Amino acid sequence: MITIRNARRDEAQLLADIGFRAWEKAMIPVGETKAMVENARAAFRNFTSSGWLTISVIELNGQPAGWAAREELDEDITDFWIDPEFQGMGLGTALLEELEKEILRQGFDKASLQTHARNEEAVHFFEKRGYSVHWLTIAYNPKLDRDVQSVGLSKQLAAPVVPGYGQEF
Template sequence: MFTIRNARRDEADLLALIGFRAWEKAMIPVGESRAMVDNARTAFLNFTRSEWLTISVIEKSGVPAGWAAREELDENITDLWIDPEHQRQGLGSALLEEVEREIVRQGFARASLQTHARNQEAVDFFEKHGYAVHWLTTAYNPKLDRDVQSVGMSKQLVAVEPRGYGQEF
């Protein structure tokens, strides 16, 4: 049994730990150096402590198991992290679907995100959920204080009405 709710300020450190563990599982195998570990841990703590109002938490049996964020509360999903011990149980899919519903409720027609280009597990996850890769870039990431190769992905959430020729009624 799982529930999805808004984050609370008093759990920011726990959410940072969940995000960090998921990041570490995904990124160390694709070549992120161990030297980045402290930087990533600090980035997660800074983010969850300052942006907790933008975070949605998924709980399993009453315990936080993952979270997602939209820093600007727009169509851009900036974070989606499931604790490694809870991965492959449908929690990421449920959390993503809830975030997408919230994006639509707030009047946006599509969702967008970016992820590390070499994090194939994440790219595959989002493609499985209807996202398509639209760009590849290398850019400075201020949270990690270095250049990161990323892919941009998006998904149309609301059907676009076709516009035809002639008179509209």
């Protein structure tokens, strides 16, 4: 059974471990160094400890299998991690659909996110679910302490409201 719920403070380390494992798998093709690995591990610990209120957890049969965050509780999905052991089981799709519903409920008409440009698996995952790449950039990532090539993706969730004739603005 799949369950999606809010994170709890007492599971910050468990969520950090899940995020780190998923990040590590995604970054293997990029050839990350040991220093980056330690920076990433620390960044996951720090974020899940301080940002747990913005995290949604997906469980399979009561076991946390992944999580996503919206740090500003807006349309931006800032983290999206499925433990490699649970990838390919539909959990990512279920979690993404739930995030999109929440974004719509909060009055936003699109969802957006960014990922490492060479994370082809993630880019393909989001494109398959209706997201389009809108930009490519190289910017300093303080979590990793280096420049990173990123792509921005977004998906229109609802038709934008366009005032019609005779409507007040």
